[in-house]
Amino acid sequence: MKTFFKVKSVAEVLDMIRRFPPLETETVALEDAGARVLGTNLVADSDVPEFDRSSMDGFAVRARDTFGAGEGLPALFEVVGEVFMGSVPTIKVGPGQAARIWTGGMLPRGADAVVMVEYARTVDQGQVELSKPVAPGENVILQGEDVAAAQVLLPKGHLLRPQDLGILAALGKSNLAVYRRPRVAIISTGDEIVPVGEMPGPGKIRDINTYTLSALIQSYLAMPIRLGLVGDNPAKLREAVAQGLDQAEVVLISGGSSVGVRDYTVEIFNSFSDAELLIHGVSVSPGKPTIMSRLGNQSLWGLPGHAVSAMVTCGLFVRPLLRQLSGRNLEEKNWGLTVEAVLTRNVPSVHGRQDYIRVRLQENGSGLPLAIPVLGKSGLISTMVKADGLIEIGLNDEGLLKGSPVEVFLFN
């Protein structure tokens, strides 16, 4: 009977993952840059806006001329013209003068503020009463107020949100460098597994992991390549792994977690030149039989076959690996991906093993939500469907007591 050599802790595995360098960058059009990772620091090469702009409909004036104006005592202004949208006003605003202006219009020379149209009463063609004083700069977006030239606006490694595309648009970045998306080849194995479209004969079950793992990979903003199902046949499995290495940075095999099969998975991994077996068992539950071999900047992973174990190890190890390959800034705080909750029952664990427990969340009036453990074997995909997330029991803890505050790592 074989035993695991050099079982790694979760922390050691994460440490290995951090040593993979990011992929190269590529250029994409701005409209395709949503949820991509910025490949260079974004530095503003011009002011935004490049001129003083009105932020309201109203009248451009010299602020000092409005001082003392009010509901009961409006100030009378001579209207010297109108600012047309998208053009440089030719008019100049002098003392006691006002120019009609629209939101986004360029402030005419002489003016330093805008009185909103709501506080204006037209006296005749050439005159307007303004009943509200404004300070210099009021209702105006000053040149460079949104973005000042030469400022670093977004750091390399930043995941681009909708508003980030907005600032890139404002600066005219119609193309930009982003990190390439990692590709992940996915292989399911096991003689007892049949494709989803087939009726499983006696003793067989359908392939679950191809679907759960590829959907997870997509949710991590990487590209799954489904290589399908391969029987417990070393030659065919090696062929599938070779195909994965041709097309992807990461190859996942799930299944074959029985001791015998696991051994030939290791042999297959070792059969590639320069393959370095780094992980052969992890002190984690579920997920103990995880295997990883590194080939330069590529990696081969043997994930457990059980549906829950495959998903948990994918989240625990493959997700941070893909963040690393994507060039993501790993220090960024992911606000909202966890929820504080209160555990509703005792959960035992074993010293020297890190445990991940499925929990579902339930509202609890005004208090913290309840984290209710979803019990069940790691072969039961239904337990993941019932759960909202996972809680962690540390390597040195022997369990968590009912009533303990816990941090729930949310799915998605």
Next chain:
Amino acid sequence: MKTFFKVKSVAEVLDMIRRFPPLETETVALEDAGARVLGTNLVADSDVPEFDRSSMDGFAVRARDTFGAGEGLPALFEVVGEVFMGSVPTIKVGPGQAARIWTGGMLPRGADAVVMVEYARTVDQGQVELSKPVAPGENVILQGEDVAAAQVLLPKGHLLRPQDLGILAALGKSNLAVYRRPRVAIISTGDEIVPVGEMPGPGKIRDINTYTLSALIQSYLAMPIRLGLVGDNPAKLREAVAQGLDQAEVVLISGGSSVGVRDYTVEIFNSFSDAELLIHGVSVSPGKPTIMSRLGNQSLWGLPGHAVSAMVTCGLFVRPLLRQLSGRNLEEKNWGLTVEAVLTRNVPSVHGRQDYIRVRLQENGSGLPLAIPVLGKSGLISTMVKADGLIEIGLNDEGLLKGSPVEVFLFN
């Protein structure tokens, strides 16, 4: 000077949105069903698994024969054969007998539990010592234990997560009905706006909203159709809206938020037969000039032109509309999309108006994170880039005091 008629509250607008029916369903392949919305209740039409399966490598036995076995007193069993993966075992396990079995193997007749290989010591070809007692059902996944036939597993309207695809796979649903994704046509308008690829002349700025709004629409799992930039020209704008109505369920025009332009946006909306102007101003900041016209199950939206206002109103109104059109179960709790925080300064507001304030979050030791208001006019996209989310000040509140607990609605 025109004033708004019938300004609506945010609650009234959301009420109107809830009256839109969901789109029709379509059939997609399982591998394309991630992040789609289930179009029918998922009912299990068979047990999963359809037979008792081992969840470990080891020996299948009659549990009662192991009672009393232990480290010091192993029980001796006759090995009657091996269960091959993916096939029905022909062997039968009688009293004092054991069959070698692998993870996922079908339990042979007679056996009701599995002793893990770690507790087995081979004596010779035909005999094994087992040093751990097991209960009936131990290390076995019983028929129907994962999913029992006829059970409703996932309700219609459920957003499919990776694990949900797993259970669909287990049941052999290689194709399934999901709601069609809503399509959203996006138009930017304003004579002062130029396309991103162009150098803005004096008095002009680049189109931001096309990019921020289409990235938001994608993040809401709907399909943006970018119709580009149209000048302040009623005929051309009407043509773009008509094109949008041909291709999409929702048409967004942003810009043209100055009073004059806003008026002809309403005229354009009204020029379509059966168009019903439902919203002409909302008591919200930013976002007051929002307009909406309904045409059957389609809707035309006039969003404010300011970059921040366009994004906030899109999140506030278009996001729930798209959830509604997508068939989403609106009662589902979105765990983790908000964060509790403490406000770091007084924020004034106005009674009778619902305010949305940009905030950035900062860690605060072991306490709740700090919500720091990001001040700045609603024309400054940089304020959205600096922010992590929004806080809401209710219709009847006149502001929030420094130190107040607040709920932050996170971006993404």
